[in-house]
Amino acid sequence: MYDPNNIIQLIASNLRKTGNPFGASNSVINSWWKTVPLRRQGDAMLFTGLMYQSIPYIEMTTEWLARYEDTTLASYFRYGKLTPSFLVSLGFRLLVPQIQKRRFNAILNSVYQVLTNSNTDFCYRPELDFYSGILLHDLGDSEGFARHAAFVAKTLKANGIRKLITVDPHTTYAMKVLYPRVTGESFEVRTWFECVAPSGKSCAGRVTLHDPCFYGRYLGLSDLPYKILDDLGVECVRIRNSGEFTNCCGGPAESVSPKLNREVLDRRVEELNSANAPVLAMCPICLGNLLRAGIPAEDFSTFVERYV
Amino acid sequence: MKMDLIDPEFPKTLERFGAGSAFECFNCGSCVAVCPLVSGHFPRKMIRYAQLGATEKILRDAKDLWKCLHCGLCSRTCPRGADPGELILSLRRFTLDHWKRWPNV
Amino acid sequence: MKRVTKVVSSDSRVGVYICHCGGNISDHVDVNAVCEKISNLDGVRTAKTNSFMCSDPGQEMIIEDLRSGEIDRVVVASCAPSLHEATFRNALSRAGVNPYLYEHANIREQVSWVHHGEAATLKAERLIAAAVAKARLLKPLDPIRIEAKRHATIIGGGIAGLKAAKDLSSRGIEVVLIEKSPFLGGWTAMLDTLAPTGEKAADLVSSLAREVLEHPLVTIHSCSQVTGFEGSVGSFRLEVQKGPSDSGVPPVKDRGIFIPFRGYLPEEDEQPCKAFVVETGVIVIATGFKPYHPKNGEYGFAEFEEVVTLPRFIRMLAERDAGEGPLSIGGKEIKNIAMIHCVGSRHIPGIHEEDESGKLNEHCSRNCCSATLHAARLVRDRFPGTHVFEFYRDIRTYGRFQEDLYSKASESNVIFLRFEPESPPVVSRNPRADGSSLKVAVNDTLTFGERVEVPADLVVLSVGMQPSDVSDLIEMMKLPVGADGFLQEIHPKLRPVELSVAGIVLAGTCQAPMDTGEASAAGSAAAVKASAILAKGYVELDPFIAEVDLEKCRGNGECVKACLRQGALYLKDFDLHGEKVRKAQVDPVLCTGCGACVAVCPENAVDIRGWTISQYEAMVEAIARES
Amino acid sequence: MNAEKSTMQIFKFDAIVIGGGIAGLQSSLDLADQGFKVAVVERDATIGGKMIRLSKVFPTLDCSSCITTPKMAAAAHHENITIFTFCELESIERNTDNHFVVRITQKPRYVDQDKCIGCRKCEYVCPIYLPDSEQGGFSARKAIYVPFSNAVPQIALRDPENCLLCGKCEKVCPTRAVDFFQEPEEFIVESRAAILATGFEMMPLEKNVQYGSGQIPDVITALQMERLLAPHGPYNRVLRPSDGMEPESVAFIQCAGSRDKSLGLSYCSRVCCMYSIKQAMLLSGALPLADITVYYMDIRAYGKGYEQFFQNSAAMGVQFVKGKVAFLNGSDGGKVKLRYESQEKDGGVQTAEHDLVVLSLGLLPGWNPDGKCGVSPASDGFISTVLPKSAPALTDMEGLFVAGAASGPKDIVDTIVEAGAAAMEASNYLGRTGRS
Amino acid sequence: MLATQKAGKILILATESCAYPGANAVGQAHSSYxxxxxxxxxxxxxxxxxxxxxxxxxKGISGIIIMSCGVECPYHGAYEVLARRIxxxxxxxxxxxxxxxxxxLTAICTVCTRAFLKEVQQMNEIVTKLGPPAAERTDTPPAEAS
Known part of the structure; x- marks a missing residue:
C-alpha cells in the first residue's frame, strides 16, 4: 500500500492549486454542460461536486498506481508532488481516453434531462460547481477539508445559492452533513432522484441495484431508488447485502491500495452477479470500479432517463 | 504491554480529533467480522488500543487506518452504537497531527 | 340409555355409570354389553349408561341414586380422571356422600381412543371391574385439618425479613422478628447507593424499618437468637435468647435512627439478657449471606494495604467528603483503581484453591458485576482524575437497566480487561517509585491475549456472597442445604421460597445470591406463602397419607427406617387393651403419602389412605381374571 | 365461563390477572389460596404461556410440560379461580368506586366452549393441513383443532382464515359444539385489584437482516429448537428442517437481537445464555457425535446453580467461543456460514460452517398498554415499576401490579418469586381497600 | 390381531404426576397399542x-412396567429406594x-408418548415370546413370599 501521508499531501496540494484533487483545473475537467442548453436561473442549483467528471482521471491514476504498488518505485510516490508531469492538466488531457470522458459526461446529461423532464425548478452554473473536498475529510485532513469547505460554502452563499441538487452520494454527504458542521453554513440539499416525478410510463425491465454505502447508511436514502424502479414497473432483484446493509465496492481504497480495492471489489462483484440481472450504480466511484471489474454497470440516472 | 504504554487519559487527547462514542465499545468483534477488508483484528484492534491509550501501538500500525473504506457498515451494525468508523477517522486525524508534529518519527 | 339394577347382599352398594361420550367411547366400546356384564359383578347395585356423564342430567342421575340410598359408592367410567374426577367427587359431596367413596375408570384415553373392536369392549369391562373392586374397599376420608396460629416469626432483619414482616403484618398477622445483631437492614445497610437506580440504601432501609417498627402487630427482638425449636406447621415453639449485643462496637443509646454502615436501630443497643418462648404458626427464614473474605495473599489482599474489598471501598467512597480534592489513600492521590471481579465466586475445581474446609464457591454471586460497575461509575463521575480498570471474566448485567450501567461505565472511560480463570490478574508492587504503588498484570483476551500491565494505587476486590452460618438453625429445624451451602428450596424452578419442612419458608439471600430488589420480591413471595397457610386459621392437607393399623403393628420400626421424610413416622408408646406397647405413629403434617413405609412392613400394618395395597391387589385380580 | 347474552355481562372478582402464563397462574394461585376470588384472562386458546411450550427447564432439566401441567390444573380446578381463555383485553379503567373495569372480548372459537368435550373428532375429519406453529411450523395441524395435548382447557377452535367451510367437523361433533356463526363477544370483569402478567414475545427473525431475515434455511429460533428437543416434538428427534438430516454441527448464536442498539434493543434478554446452554446439553445427549458451539459475548449464568450448569456443559464438550457473530449466510453445500472475530492471538476474522444455527433472539414486551391502560411502559417498552428495589411489583397505577416478564425479561424462577410478590402486594391492597 | 390375543396381560403402574398423563397423551393422539x-x-x-x-x-399377569417420574419424582428419594427394591x-x-x-422400571413424562409406545411394544414382544408366567415357574415359591 502507499503511504497515506504522501497521498494526503499530494491531494491537499492539488486542491490548493486547482480546487480539485486531480491537479487539472476545474474548467478542464468540467465540460459536460457544454452540450446542453444551460439554465442559469432556477430555484435550486445542480451541484455535481465534479465527482462524475473526475472518474476517468481517477481510473487513469489508479491504473498507474496499481502497476507500482508494493514495488520499490512506490516509495518514490512521496515525490509525486514534486514531479507532477503526469498529473498536470495537459497530461491528463492526453492520457485519459475520450470515450471514458464521454461516458461519464453523459451521465450528468442524463441527470440534467431527468430533472428537466420532472419539471424541477433548477439551474446550473459551471463556475460555481466545486469539488466538495470530501476526500480530504475521508483521509483525515480535517484542516485541509475545513479550509476548502469554507471557501466553497462562502462562494456559493455569496452567489445566492441556498438549495443544491446533488448527483453523487459523497458530495451529498459533504454538503448535507459535513458542511453545516465544519463551515456553519447550511444548504438545502436534495439528490437528483429525490426530484424524480412519476412518469406514468411502465416498462418490464429487470435489474439489480448496487447501493452506495453513503446513501444506504450515512444518508438513509436507499429506499427511494427501489420505489422509483417499482413505479416504473421494473423488477429489481434485491440481493442479500443491499440498502442499509449494502457492501462496499472497495472504491475508496483505490488511492491508497489498488490491490485492496481489487480484493473488496471482487467479493462485491460476486454478490452482484448472484442476482443475474443488469447492475445499476448510483455513485461515480462505484460505477468506475464496477466497470473496471468488467461488470457492464449502468448509472441509475441514464436508466431512469429512458423512462422518465 | 508495559504500564507506561497505557494512557487512560487518551480519550481526552482524542477529543480534539472527534472521537465520538468509540469508547463505549465492549469488544464484541462485530466490526471486525463485517468489515469488507477482512483484515486480522481490524478495526477493533485500533479501538482496543485507543481504549487502552496505547498510542505507540496505534502509530506503529497507523497505515492500517487508511485501509478503511469508510463504508460505515461497522457503525451501522455495532451493537453498542460505538461508531467504530468515526473512531478510525479520528485516529487518522490524530496520526496526521502526530506526523505533522514529528515528521521524522 | 341403559339401566340394570339388581338386589345384592354385599355390604357395599356400588353404582357404576358408563359414559358414551357422544360416540367417543360408544363407537368403539359396546357400552350396553359392558353395562350388562358389570351389573352382574359382586357388590354392584346398579349400572347405567349416559351419553354424557359429565352433563348435568348425568350427574343428577348419580346424585339421585345416592340420595335414595340405593347406592353408597360410585364408579364412573369415562374420560381421563384429570378432566372429570373432581366433577364427580363434587357430585358425591352434593349428594351428601363422602367424596372419596368414588373411583374413576378411564375408558376413553386408555380404551376407545387406542383400541378397536371387541378387544376394546373387553378391556373396558376389565378396567371397570377393577374400579369396582377398588370401590368396594374404599373408606370415607376427610382432609386433614391442622389448626394454625395466626402468627409468623421471621428470623433475620435484613431487607427480605423486613419486607416479609411488613407484608404479613399488613395482612393482619401478628409478627415477631428476630434479629441477631442490634441493627435492622442487613447488608443493604452497608451500601451507599443502589445499582442501577442510584437510590440511597439508607432511605430504603429506614423507611421499611420504620414502617415495620411502627406496625402494632410487629414485635422486634434485636440481639436475639433462636436457641430451641419444636412443633410443626401451625404451631411451632421457638426458644429465643436475647442479648448481649454482638456488634463489637460501643453501644448506641438512641433508637429509631439509622447509623450509616451499621443499620437501623430498633431498640436501645444494650438490652438485658433474657430468654423467652415464641409460639408461632409459620417461620420465615431470612438469615441472609456473608461476603467472601479473601484469603491472605489472594490478589495481594492483607499483603498490600492498598488492596480492599468492594464493601470496604463503597464505604470509603461514601465517607469521603463530597466536593474538593482527589480521592486518596494514606495521603496519596489515587490516580488509578483496579477492580477485580469474581473474587470468591465462580470457582472452578482444579483451578481454584479450596478453603480450609475444602469448599469452593462454584456459584456466581449475581450482584457483584452491577455493584462493581456502579462503584466504578461513581468514581468516574465524582473524581474524573481517577481512572478505573475492571478485570472481569464475563460481565453479568442481566437485570433490568443493568446493561445501561455497563454501557455508561464504558462511556465514562472505565477500561475493561478480560481474563480466563486459568490466568487471573497478578497484583504486585510497582518497582518504579514515580508511579502508582501497585501494578496489575493480566493476559487480556480483549487485546488478543497480550500481556497488559495496569498501574494501580488501589485494588478493589469484588467479593462474592456466601451463605451465612446458620448451622444451628439447620441442625434444629432440619433444614435442607444445597451443594453450594445455601438453603435448599423444594423445587428450584417452581417453589423457590418453600422448604420441604411444611410451615417454614425462605426469604432472600439465605437461599441464593440476590440483589436488594430481588430480596424484597423474595420476602413478599415468602410472605404470600405464609399468608396462605395462616389465612383460614387452619391448614387443610390431602387425606392420602399413611395410616397405621395399631392392631397389626408390632412396633418393629421398619417403616420408620424406610420413611423418606424425617419425623413423618415415629414409634410411640401406647396403652393398648391395658398393655403398654410401642407402635408406629404417623405425623399427618409431615407425611407426604409416598408409601415407602407400606412396602417394608412385614405385618402389612401400614397403608396409604385411599391407595391401599389390598385395593391394588383387588384391582390386579379383576384385571387378571378372564371375562 | 361467559354465556351468550345480549347485554354485556359483568363478572365481579376481587382481583383480575391479565395473562395465563406461569406468572399469571402463580399470582392467581397465591391470591386464591388466601381466599380471594380471581379472574384470569388469557389471550391464547390455552393457559400455560411460553413455559408449557418448552422442552425442559434449566438447570434442573425437568420436563417443562410435566411441571407446568400441575400448575395449570391447580389453577383450572381452584374454586376461587375463573379462567377466561382466547380473550383479548380491550381496556382497563377505573370507575367511580375505584374498581377496575376491564373490558374483554371473547374471540370466537367457532366452537361452543360449554359444549365441546375436547374429543378432537372434528380435528380428525378436517381435511385441511397447515403448519403447526405449536411445533415450530415443522409439522401440521388442522383448521379446527385443540392447540396441543396438554392444553387447558381441552377445547377446540376453528381457524377461520384457512377453513373451507366443508362442514365435516360440524357433522361429526357429538355435542353439536361447532358454530360457524359465532361472533366476538364483549364482557366486563370488575375487580378491586389487577395484576399484569402479560409476558414476552420473541423478536421476529425477520427483523435481523444480518442474520438473514429468516430467509436462510436451517437458521431457526430458540423456540423452534425447544420443539425439536421436546419429547413430543415434530420429528421425534433433532433433525434439521431443510432436508431432514441429522445435523453434525450446531451453532448457538447469543445476543441475536439483545444487547444490540443497532436493532433497537439494548438490554440483556436475561434467559438466552441459560436456555442455549440447556439446549446444547440436551443436544449433546440427542446427538452425541455432533459438534456444538455457542458464540457469546458474556455468558450470563447468574442464577442459583446456573454457573455450575454452565461449567458442566463445557466439561461435556460444548464449545464456547467469545465473539459476536456478525453475519450469516446460506451456502450451496447446505451449510450455514457465519462470520465472527476470533479474539485469540492469531485469530481475526473467521468463517465457520454449521449444519444448523439456533438464534437467541431478543425478548420483547408481550403487551403494549398504549390506549388500553393508564400504566406506563419504561424506556425498554416493558411495564415500568416505581419501587424496583423495595417493591418490584408496584406500577405507577395504584392497585395494578406487575409480575414476570411483563416488567422485563425474566427466567421462570424469578418470575415465580415475583408472581408471589405481586400477589402479596395485591392482597395487601385488597386488605387496605376492603373486600368487594 | 392374533399375536396380541395370545400375549398375556401387561400391567402398567403409572405415576399420577407423570406417566399416567403421559399414557393419556397417547390416547389423545389416537396412537394405537x-x-x-x-x-x-x-x-x-x-x-x-x-x-x-x-x-x-x-395371578396371571405376564409383564409389568413401572412407569415412574424417574429422578423428577415429586417424593424426594423415592425413586432411588424403588430402584433398589426392583x-x-x-x-x-x-x-x-x-x-x-x-x-x-422406566421413567415416562407427561408428553413422552413415543417412549410410552416403545416400552409397551417391547414388553409385548417379550410376553408374546415368553408366554404366560405359570409355564415358566420351576420351583415352588419360598415361604416368605406368601
Missing amino acids: PENVFILRTRAPVLFPERFYIECFE DRVFEMMRKRGLDPTRLR
Missing part, C-alpha cells in the same frame, strides 16, 4: 412391596424361574 395393556394409577410406585410383583405374576424383585424372580425381563 396392544389392548392387553392395563394401566393403574399410583401416587408413587415405591408403595409396592416385593411380593406384590410376584403375586401379580402368580433389584430385589429381579432377584426373587430369578429364584422362582421367572424371566426378569417381564418386569421393567
Whole structure:
C-alpha cells in the first residue's frame, strides 16, 4: 500500500492549486454542460461536486498506481508532488481516453434531462460547481477539508445559492452533513432522484441495484431508488447485502491500495452477479470500479432517463 | 504491554480529533467480522488500543487506518452504537497531527 | 340409555355409570354389553349408561341414586380422571356422600381412543371391574385439618425479613422478628447507593424499618437468637435468647435512627439478657449471606494495604467528603483503581484453591458485576482524575437497566480487561517509585491475549456472597442445604421460597445470591406463602397419607427406617387393651403419602389412605381374571 | 365461563390477572389460596404461556410440560379461580368506586366452549393441513383443532382464515359444539385489584437482516429448537428442517437481537445464555457425535446453580467461543456460514460452517398498554415499576401490579418469586381497600 | 390381531404426576397399542412391596412396567429406594424361574408418548415370546413370599 501521508499531501496540494484533487483545473475537467442548453436561473442549483467528471482521471491514476504498488518505485510516490508531469492538466488531457470522458459526461446529461423532464425548478452554473473536498475529510485532513469547505460554502452563499441538487452520494454527504458542521453554513440539499416525478410510463425491465454505502447508511436514502424502479414497473432483484446493509465496492481504497480495492471489489462483484440481472450504480466511484471489474454497470440516472 | 504504554487519559487527547462514542465499545468483534477488508483484528484492534491509550501501538500500525473504506457498515451494525468508523477517522486525524508534529518519527 | 339394577347382599352398594361420550367411547366400546356384564359383578347395585356423564342430567342421575340410598359408592367410567374426577367427587359431596367413596375408570384415553373392536369392549369391562373392586374397599376420608396460629416469626432483619414482616403484618398477622445483631437492614445497610437506580440504601432501609417498627402487630427482638425449636406447621415453639449485643462496637443509646454502615436501630443497643418462648404458626427464614473474605495473599489482599474489598471501598467512597480534592489513600492521590471481579465466586475445581474446609464457591454471586460497575461509575463521575480498570471474566448485567450501567461505565472511560480463570490478574508492587504503588498484570483476551500491565494505587476486590452460618438453625429445624451451602428450596424452578419442612419458608439471600430488589420480591413471595397457610386459621392437607393399623403393628420400626421424610413416622408408646406397647405413629403434617413405609412392613400394618395395597391387589385380580 | 347474552355481562372478582402464563397462574394461585376470588384472562386458546411450550427447564432439566401441567390444573380446578381463555383485553379503567373495569372480548372459537368435550373428532375429519406453529411450523395441524395435548382447557377452535367451510367437523361433533356463526363477544370483569402478567414475545427473525431475515434455511429460533428437543416434538428427534438430516454441527448464536442498539434493543434478554446452554446439553445427549458451539459475548449464568450448569456443559464438550457473530449466510453445500472475530492471538476474522444455527433472539414486551391502560411502559417498552428495589411489583397505577416478564425479561424462577410478590402486594391492597 | 390375543396381560403402574398423563397423551393422539395393556394409577410406585410383583405374576399377569417420574419424582428419594427394591424383585424372580425381563422400571413424562409406545411394544414382544408366567415357574415359591 502507499503511504497515506504522501497521498494526503499530494491531494491537499492539488486542491490548493486547482480546487480539485486531480491537479487539472476545474474548467478542464468540467465540460459536460457544454452540450446542453444551460439554465442559469432556477430555484435550486445542480451541484455535481465534479465527482462524475473526475472518474476517468481517477481510473487513469489508479491504473498507474496499481502497476507500482508494493514495488520499490512506490516509495518514490512521496515525490509525486514534486514531479507532477503526469498529473498536470495537459497530461491528463492526453492520457485519459475520450470515450471514458464521454461516458461519464453523459451521465450528468442524463441527470440534467431527468430533472428537466420532472419539471424541477433548477439551474446550473459551471463556475460555481466545486469539488466538495470530501476526500480530504475521508483521509483525515480535517484542516485541509475545513479550509476548502469554507471557501466553497462562502462562494456559493455569496452567489445566492441556498438549495443544491446533488448527483453523487459523497458530495451529498459533504454538503448535507459535513458542511453545516465544519463551515456553519447550511444548504438545502436534495439528490437528483429525490426530484424524480412519476412518469406514468411502465416498462418490464429487470435489474439489480448496487447501493452506495453513503446513501444506504450515512444518508438513509436507499429506499427511494427501489420505489422509483417499482413505479416504473421494473423488477429489481434485491440481493442479500443491499440498502442499509449494502457492501462496499472497495472504491475508496483505490488511492491508497489498488490491490485492496481489487480484493473488496471482487467479493462485491460476486454478490452482484448472484442476482443475474443488469447492475445499476448510483455513485461515480462505484460505477468506475464496477466497470473496471468488467461488470457492464449502468448509472441509475441514464436508466431512469429512458423512462422518465 | 508495559504500564507506561497505557494512557487512560487518551480519550481526552482524542477529543480534539472527534472521537465520538468509540469508547463505549465492549469488544464484541462485530466490526471486525463485517468489515469488507477482512483484515486480522481490524478495526477493533485500533479501538482496543485507543481504549487502552496505547498510542505507540496505534502509530506503529497507523497505515492500517487508511485501509478503511469508510463504508460505515461497522457503525451501522455495532451493537453498542460505538461508531467504530468515526473512531478510525479520528485516529487518522490524530496520526496526521502526530506526523505533522514529528515528521521524522 | 341403559339401566340394570339388581338386589345384592354385599355390604357395599356400588353404582357404576358408563359414559358414551357422544360416540367417543360408544363407537368403539359396546357400552350396553359392558353395562350388562358389570351389573352382574359382586357388590354392584346398579349400572347405567349416559351419553354424557359429565352433563348435568348425568350427574343428577348419580346424585339421585345416592340420595335414595340405593347406592353408597360410585364408579364412573369415562374420560381421563384429570378432566372429570373432581366433577364427580363434587357430585358425591352434593349428594351428601363422602367424596372419596368414588373411583374413576378411564375408558376413553386408555380404551376407545387406542383400541378397536371387541378387544376394546373387553378391556373396558376389565378396567371397570377393577374400579369396582377398588370401590368396594374404599373408606370415607376427610382432609386433614391442622389448626394454625395466626402468627409468623421471621428470623433475620435484613431487607427480605423486613419486607416479609411488613407484608404479613399488613395482612393482619401478628409478627415477631428476630434479629441477631442490634441493627435492622442487613447488608443493604452497608451500601451507599443502589445499582442501577442510584437510590440511597439508607432511605430504603429506614423507611421499611420504620414502617415495620411502627406496625402494632410487629414485635422486634434485636440481639436475639433462636436457641430451641419444636412443633410443626401451625404451631411451632421457638426458644429465643436475647442479648448481649454482638456488634463489637460501643453501644448506641438512641433508637429509631439509622447509623450509616451499621443499620437501623430498633431498640436501645444494650438490652438485658433474657430468654423467652415464641409460639408461632409459620417461620420465615431470612438469615441472609456473608461476603467472601479473601484469603491472605489472594490478589495481594492483607499483603498490600492498598488492596480492599468492594464493601470496604463503597464505604470509603461514601465517607469521603463530597466536593474538593482527589480521592486518596494514606495521603496519596489515587490516580488509578483496579477492580477485580469474581473474587470468591465462580470457582472452578482444579483451578481454584479450596478453603480450609475444602469448599469452593462454584456459584456466581449475581450482584457483584452491577455493584462493581456502579462503584466504578461513581468514581468516574465524582473524581474524573481517577481512572478505573475492571478485570472481569464475563460481565453479568442481566437485570433490568443493568446493561445501561455497563454501557455508561464504558462511556465514562472505565477500561475493561478480560481474563480466563486459568490466568487471573497478578497484583504486585510497582518497582518504579514515580508511579502508582501497585501494578496489575493480566493476559487480556480483549487485546488478543497480550500481556497488559495496569498501574494501580488501589485494588478493589469484588467479593462474592456466601451463605451465612446458620448451622444451628439447620441442625434444629432440619433444614435442607444445597451443594453450594445455601438453603435448599423444594423445587428450584417452581417453589423457590418453600422448604420441604411444611410451615417454614425462605426469604432472600439465605437461599441464593440476590440483589436488594430481588430480596424484597423474595420476602413478599415468602410472605404470600405464609399468608396462605395462616389465612383460614387452619391448614387443610390431602387425606392420602399413611395410616397405621395399631392392631397389626408390632412396633418393629421398619417403616420408620424406610420413611423418606424425617419425623413423618415415629414409634410411640401406647396403652393398648391395658398393655403398654410401642407402635408406629404417623405425623399427618409431615407425611407426604409416598408409601415407602407400606412396602417394608412385614405385618402389612401400614397403608396409604385411599391407595391401599389390598385395593391394588383387588384391582390386579379383576384385571387378571378372564371375562 | 361467559354465556351468550345480549347485554354485556359483568363478572365481579376481587382481583383480575391479565395473562395465563406461569406468572399469571402463580399470582392467581397465591391470591386464591388466601381466599380471594380471581379472574384470569388469557389471550391464547390455552393457559400455560411460553413455559408449557418448552422442552425442559434449566438447570434442573425437568420436563417443562410435566411441571407446568400441575400448575395449570391447580389453577383450572381452584374454586376461587375463573379462567377466561382466547380473550383479548380491550381496556382497563377505573370507575367511580375505584374498581377496575376491564373490558374483554371473547374471540370466537367457532366452537361452543360449554359444549365441546375436547374429543378432537372434528380435528380428525378436517381435511385441511397447515403448519403447526405449536411445533415450530415443522409439522401440521388442522383448521379446527385443540392447540396441543396438554392444553387447558381441552377445547377446540376453528381457524377461520384457512377453513373451507366443508362442514365435516360440524357433522361429526357429538355435542353439536361447532358454530360457524359465532361472533366476538364483549364482557366486563370488575375487580378491586389487577395484576399484569402479560409476558414476552420473541423478536421476529425477520427483523435481523444480518442474520438473514429468516430467509436462510436451517437458521431457526430458540423456540423452534425447544420443539425439536421436546419429547413430543415434530420429528421425534433433532433433525434439521431443510432436508431432514441429522445435523453434525450446531451453532448457538447469543445476543441475536439483545444487547444490540443497532436493532433497537439494548438490554440483556436475561434467559438466552441459560436456555442455549440447556439446549446444547440436551443436544449433546440427542446427538452425541455432533459438534456444538455457542458464540457469546458474556455468558450470563447468574442464577442459583446456573454457573455450575454452565461449567458442566463445557466439561461435556460444548464449545464456547467469545465473539459476536456478525453475519450469516446460506451456502450451496447446505451449510450455514457465519462470520465472527476470533479474539485469540492469531485469530481475526473467521468463517465457520454449521449444519444448523439456533438464534437467541431478543425478548420483547408481550403487551403494549398504549390506549388500553393508564400504566406506563419504561424506556425498554416493558411495564415500568416505581419501587424496583423495595417493591418490584408496584406500577405507577395504584392497585395494578406487575409480575414476570411483563416488567422485563425474566427466567421462570424469578418470575415465580415475583408472581408471589405481586400477589402479596395485591392482597395487601385488597386488605387496605376492603373486600368487594 | 392374533399375536396380541395370545400375549398375556401387561400391567402398567403409572405415576399420577407423570406417566399416567403421559399414557393419556397417547390416547389423545389416537396412537394405537396392544389392548392387553392395563394401566393403574399410583401416587408413587415405591408403595409396592416385593411380593406384590410376584403375586401379580402368580395371578396371571405376564409383564409389568413401572412407569415412574424417574429422578423428577415429586417424593424426594423415592425413586432411588424403588430402584433398589426392583433389584430385589429381579432377584426373587430369578429364584422362582421367572424371566426378569417381564418386569421393567422406566421413567415416562407427561408428553413422552413415543417412549410410552416403545416400552409397551417391547414388553409385548417379550410376553408374546415368553408366554404366560405359570409355564415358566420351576420351583415352588419360598415361604416368605406368601
